[in-house]
Amino acid sequence: MGTEFYIETDTDTLGDRFRQSAGGTAMLLTWMGEFGMLIEGDPAHRPYLAEFDLSPDDFDGPVGDGKIKPAKAQAFAAAQEAARQRLESYDPSAAGIPRYKVDSNEGWLIAPQEITAALAAYDSHPAAERRDAERSGYCDWPGWIAFLRRAVASGIRVY
Numbered sequence: 001m002g003t004e005f006y007i008e009t010d011t012d013t014l015g016d017r018f019r020q021s022a023g024g025t026a027m028l029l030t031w032m033g034e035f036g037m038l039i040e041g042d043p044a045h046r047p048y049l050a051e052f053d054l055s056p057d058d059f060d061g062p063v064g065d066g067k068i069k070p071a072k073a074q075a076f077a078a079a080q081e082a083a084r085q086r087l088e089s090y091d092p093s094a095a096g097i098p099r100y101k102v103d104s105n106e107g108w109l110i111a112p113q114e115i116t117a118a119l120a121a122y123d124s125h126p127a128a129e130r131r132d133a134e135r136s137g138y139c140d141w142p143g144w145i146a147f148l149r150r151a152v153a154s155g156i157r158v159y
Contacts, residue, residue: 003105005147008155018147020139027139029102035125035133037118039096043104044089047082054079090114096121101158110156115148 002021020028032038049055058072059065068076090098090111096118101108122130122145134142148156 003102004159005110005151006157006159007147007151008109008157016147016150018144024139025102028141028144029099031133031138031141032097032102032118033099035130036121037096038099038102039094041098041100043098043100043108044086046086047079049079052076052079052082105159108158110151110158112152112155115152115156119145119148119152 002019003025005018005020007016029038049058052075054068054072054075058069058076060067060069066076087107088109088111090109090113092111092113094114094117097110097114101110101114134145
């Protein structure tokens with residue numbers, strides 16, 4: 001088990017990928033924390049079916065299949081939109097990437113603004129510190145930094 005990070009694309013295809021094991025992701029979080037690239041905070045509210053007057057009885061088959069009964073199609077579309085907005089929410093003034101977005105594989109979008117802020121925090125450290133981290137051999141840190149730089153224009157989806 002681990003985490004996969006994909007550069008966001010304009011299509012449904014997955015972009016460039018960076019993959020880490022669970023242990024590797026823990027190391028990424030440690031290094032990112034040490035360089036001030038992470039911010040703490042709670043994820044946005046998770047929408048529940050009941051908030052949209054939906055229940056498991058409104059589906060034909062398992063809820064995960066998304067086969068909604070026609071009478072509830074509009075409510076289900078609203079629930080799906082709320083879930084999408086939750087995963088794509090971000091604070092444009094954030095000083096880094098929210099820890100929960102890297103630490104969870106729910107499909108979060110790490111927004112370009114969050115990546116830009118995280119890289120600014122990293123780049124503000126002395127070159128010798130960055131060089132030491134990049135030579136450490138832990139969790140492909142140089143590959144992660146390069147991946148962030150490639151994703152700065154479009155964002156990263158986390159699974």
